Amino acid sequence: MSVPAGYDAGHSLRIDVKWPDSAADFDLYVLDADGREVAASASSSDPETVLLPAVSASYTVRVVPYAPLGDSFTGTASLITAPADPPPSTATPPTYANSWAPDGIADAHNAGEPSIGVDRASGAAMFQAYTSTLKVTYDSAGAATWQDKSASAANGCPQGSTTSLDPILFTDPVTHRTFESQLAGKTALTCYTDDDGETWSPTGGSGINSGVDHQTIGGGPFATSGPGALTSYPNAVYYCSQDIADASCAVSRDGGRTYGPAVPMYSLLDCGGLHGHVKVAPDGTVYVPNKGCSGHQAVAVSEDNGLTWTVRNNPSSTPGDSDPSVGIGSGGTVYMGYQNNDGTARIAVSHDKGKTWLYDQNVGAALGIKNIVFPAVTAGDDNRAAFAFLGTTTGGNYQDAADFKGVWHLYVATTYDGGQSWVTVDATPTDPVQKGSICTGGTTCGQDRNLLDFIDVTTDAQGRVLAAYADGCTGTCATAGAQNFDALASIARQASGNTLYGAYDAVVQGKHNKRKGSH
Helix, strand or coil, X not given: CEECCCCCCCEEEEEEEECCCCCCEEEEEEECCCCCEEEEECCCCCCEEEEEECCCEECEEEEEEEXXXXXXXXXXXXXXXXXXXXXXXXXXXXXXXXXXXXXXXCCCCCCCCCEEEECCCCCCEEEEECCEEEEEEECCCCCEEEXXXXXXXXXXXXXXXXXXXXXXXXXXXXXXXXXXEEECCCCEEEEEECCCCCCCEECCCCCECCCCEEEEEEEECCCCCCCCCCXXXXXXEEEEEECCCEEEEEEECCCCCCCCECEEEEECCCCCCCCCCCEECCCCCEEEEEEEECCEEEEEEECCCCCCCEEEEECCCCCCCCCCEEEECCCCCEEEEEECCCCCEEEEEECCCCCCCEEEEECCHHHCXXXXXXXXXXXXXXXXXXXXXXXXXXXXCCCCCCCCCCEEEEEEEEECCCCCCCEEEECCCCCCCEECCCCCXXXXXXXXXCCCCCCEEEECCCCCEEEEEEECCCHHHHCCCCCCCCCEEEEEEEEEXXXXXXXXXXXXXXXXXCCCCCC
């Protein structure tokens, strides 16, 4: 197929492949005139959709029957009007200071897909990298001290594991309890700490019947419409994971010690199996985002403490390759950040628990960002949120290991007006996070999967944003050298500017940026 000239301004080329039986699955690939893959959609969504720049070009469209079940497919191509984005926020851009785990820390260079929480009582950031739990504290100047506080038999967690299929960490901002978990087949080896890793307690780890991938732990208040706490621990704890044909969540009502049976959130008839991280609103509503549900990004929502779930789509979105993320403001406003099918960084806002979405926009356009991966969102006051992601100003197929030459940085977009406008900054302006391709294709990837599948972001007691990421470009790569495919444990912490809590506006001052050495 060919795209005629003259449609590039304000238009996109949309290609859809659809089939009758939603249990079937076809994958969509688009090649350029030289046979190189320029776009793909293999999300288990129906339809599969790709968006391409509407420039004069010729493409080959290939449809692969992944699980056809005897179905045939229908393909359509259309030129659509790209939605106009509102102007960027005029707010003063916040700044970020970065720190990196020292070489003496276990898993310092094995920190793909990190997760982060903050104990708002002590101020310590808790960082999970593979099987290592790291405690990071900051002095008054913002200088970071990293310590290994990993769970083990010696400090109370006999199920502390030396291997993991998927690490995850969650710190409850109200109770200050931190959970660290390692996926182990259809179960999880999980412990919690109430003293920032000095001592740990073992737990049941997950629900019955738990899934095999993409585990996530979160927590928050119980909703009034479902069963509540069984002990003095006031909040619910949720464990969710996908199990090929569906994805399920289990709830703990005793502080994470034990979990009830896992309840399906959706099946492949509704969404692709993989999902993002579970978040709980102040009223107890639970959200789990998904990148491909009936041709859109979506959230699975429970309003009764995990007893039942409903999938709610953002109709302005198209499926992406990275899991979306949600952040929830103090009044229940939901911010969903996602990688659209065209690679761009988009975020939308809901005031009715995902039933409708507002202000959907590309927050990377002002900086020329063409591709992103690993969306991560956090929120504070109801009208304030931050959206972190890895991005590059290079367009095209960012998973093309041979030919993609983009340079990736960590970016953070912030809203102070409820998502109507965003100010986006480069949080690593002099230090690339990766050079070249980043593969999001799972175990089929080569060495460019060094960063694995996600990053994470959280907020401290004063509303500072802290983004946890793996730095894949260290030593000479950080200057003029070649990509070295590292995965160095890293945190970007807000150093100046208004935070996500208006009560602390203008109290975050100064900058500190400890340079990493040659690794």
